[in-house]
Amino acid sequence: MKYLRWLAFVVFVFQAACQPQATATVEPHRAMTLTLVKSDEKKIIETSALTVGQALTEAGVKFMQGDLLDPSAETLITKDLTVTFIPGRNLTIFVGDQVLNIRSAAETVGEVLAEAGVPLVGSDISFPPESEAPPPDGQIRVVRIRESFEVTLESIPFEEEVTYSPDVPFGQSETVQPGVKGVAMIRERVRYEDGVEVSRKREEKTTLREPQTRIVQSGEKIVLAPVGGNIPYDYWYATEMYASVYSPCASGTGGCSYGTASGARAGYGIVAVDYSIYSYLAGMKVYIPGYGVATIGDTGGGPIIETAFGVPRTKWIDLGFDDGKIMDMTGWVTVYFLAPAPAEIPYFLK
Secondary structure (H helix, E strand, O other): OHHHHHHHHHHHHHHHHOOOOOOOOOOOOOOEEEEEEEOOEEEEEEEOOOEHHHHHHHOOOOOOOOOEEEOOOOOEOOOOEEEEEEOOEEEEEEEOOEEEEEEEOOOOHHHHHHHHOOOOOOOOEEEOOOOOOOOOOOEEEEEOEEEEEEEEEEEEOOOEEEEEEEEEEOOOEEEEEOOEOEEEEEEEEEEEEOOEEEEEEEEEEEEEEOOEOEEEEEEEEOOOEEEEOOEEEEEEEEEEEEEEEEEOOEOOOOOOOOOOOOOOOOOOOEEEEEOOOHHHHOOOEEEEOOOEEEEEEEEEOOOHHHHHHOOOHHHEEEEEOOOOOOOOOOEEEEEEEEOOOOOOOOHHHO
């Protein structure tokens, strides 16, 4: 029985080996149709190439890096395709001191910059703007924008408050409270373009310490003192004044004038001050070294004093001389105001 089973297996194998075998066949790649769209032109390409790039090369269409192919050159051709071809342009990108040359078919400046690996970041700007098309001259400039904050300390000046004291001698002053500068913290926004500072804006100012007012007492106490030397006079106030000289017939009026504001005869011993302060000083006795004792008894001056001599009108005095005896004492002189002192000190002397 075992022998019959073995014999049947041998017959089966023999019959199977004698059956004809199926042969594998490779069909050739079927030709596909590519429609090439370039600008407003269309070109039909019949091709059996495997990829878009191979098909265009076989058809004599030249393309290079930076040109736009849609779909891309690596795309396999498995069906009829429409291929858009946009030739790239040679563009130059300026980024600080760096110059990049690139060929691109991108539609916007932003896309060009992304392709070149120099996209705008943060507040960076480009010329033309990134949303616009690349310019006709092909030149694109990138400006790198950076902002930082700087904190500095700034001193705040103190003010001065003047009070008058009857216990302090007139012409002197005493500091009751010293002035102390305050301190403020300044926070500024600084803008840099390509590493160069272009603007600075104060964002915040915080006072860290308030300034302390300086308080000064100015004296009102009249204290008489001798003029000094062999001059037998006491004075209550001395100051520097700019002197000019005149005489009755050399007073700038074009003639001779002997009258004065006080009624006294013009000449030696009569001095004039600006008419704006004459009423405060009229009749006072003064002593001027090199001139002598005089009475303030005439007026003159006006705005011309400030333009002609460059001094305040309250600091000008005109020394009277007799005709033919004028001494050139033009310039700064010390004027001693002799006793007695007035009941109220004129404001411009304080």
